[in-house]
Amino acid sequence: MKQDGSVFTLENEELLVTIDRRGAELTGIYDKKAGREILWKADPSVWGRHAPILFPFVGKSFEGKYLCDGTEYEIMPHGFARDMEFEPVLCDMDECWYRLKDTPKTYAVYPFHFELEVGHRLTGRVIEVIWRVVNPDSGELLFMIGGHPAFQTPQGKTIYDYTLSFNKEGSGAEESAQQLHYLAPNENGYQEERRSGTLQLKDGQVPITKGFFDAALTYMFDDGQVSSVGLLVDGKPYVTVSCGGFPYLGVWTMEATHPFVCLEPWYGICAPDGYAGELKDRPGIQKLNAWGTWEKSYSIRIE
Incomplete structure (x- = not known):
């Protein structure tokens, strides 16, 4: 593992992988054998992201608004995690983890306490992306989460x-x-x-x-x-x-x-056109009980 400012690097004989603290985003997968970059370069004139994490929503809420326990909130498409600074938790030669916790600013648009941990693990020619959502509160946590890797x-x-x-x-x-x-x-x-x-x-x-x-x-x-x-x-x-x-x-x-x-x-998934119901009833919503932990992963294999 190498650290260069806010970017961490995982490397083996096959691949060189970079992850940014901002959004805990995978920003590079360089195939050392083929001599080429696999991930999109995030050209801001086209689309300025590589592989953002979508949390606590996937896609758009209808007219940028949603209803939670009778109160209306405004939220940007895909939520806010992709634009926030994560805290490094563990980083070594082939694995790194970041953590994001709720803040007063996130609570104003998303009325839940949460911890989101994001891990990247490099094994051979495979990168495993792990998401761990923790509910630190006594109420139910409603959320969505998604990956968005772009392969150039x-x-x-x-x-x-x-x-x-x-x-x-x-x-x-x-x-x-x-x-x-x-x-x-x-x-x-x-x-x-x-x-x-x-x-x-x-x-x-x-x-x-x-x-x-x-x-x-x-x-x-x-x-x-x-x-x-x-x-x-x-x-x-x-x-x-x-x-x-x-x-x-x-x-x-x-x-x-x-x-x-x-x-x-x-x-998770974007809202149906015209959807004005409660967040708990929206298609794709995930529900995590009080004090619970939710963990899922997907993998990217460079062939």
């Missing part, structure tokens, strides 16, 4: 050289395994039932072609259908995100410039 296209390639490769959870007919149901946001960023659909696969794969994201600005696969999703480049494995047990997975890009594709494991 290799030099000389575009997103149209990518193929998505899916492994589905559960068992069922072979025919059903060749399609995935998805939800999709409207132009305002809210779920809209008429935009949902089915993505057809062949041998578990679908190429990204021009217009692929016209059907869904973001593909939001629900019901825990996806246990892993990979990007193939010219038919060869490039990167794989494993997220078994996650209820949602998002796939997104900025197709106008198409420099990257995001593979996003979520415990």
Whole structure:
């Protein structure tokens, strides 16, 4: 482990990984064998992030507002954790942990006490991302959390050289395994039932072609259908995100410039269009009992 200001580095013979205290964000995955960076470079003129952590919300609340115990609050899309300074807890050669606690400022927009610990563990060519949410209070904690890693296209390639490769959870007919149901946001960023659909696969794969994201600005696969999703480049494995047990997975890009594709494991989802109900009843909300601890992880494998 190396420390350079607010950035920590994990390194082995295969990979060099950097994590920033701001947002506990994974900011680099350099493949030493192939001599190339895998994560998007966060060009602010395009999209100025690498792999932000979405907490305590995933996506937008309707009109930027939500209701909790009868009181209305305003919250930015994806919550506030991605823009806050985390406290280093443990960092060594192949693992580091950060912690974020509530503050008066967070409590004003999100009326819960919480502790969020984020870990990154490097093993060979795999980075495991671990989330641990602690409820330090006597009441129930309501939250969402999600990953948002962006994988840039290799030099000389575009997103149209990518193929998505899916492994589905559960068992069922072979025919059903060749399609995935998805939800999709409207132009305002809210779920809209008429935009949902089915993505057809062949041998578990679908190429990204021009217009692929016209059907869904973001593909939001629900019901825990996806246990892993990979990007193939010219038919060869490039990167794989494993997220078994996650209820949602998002796939997104900025197709106008198409420099990257995001593979996003979520415990939560954007609000339905027009949703004005209580936060506890919103689709995708996670509930943590008093004094409880919630822990989940996903992994990124560089192929």
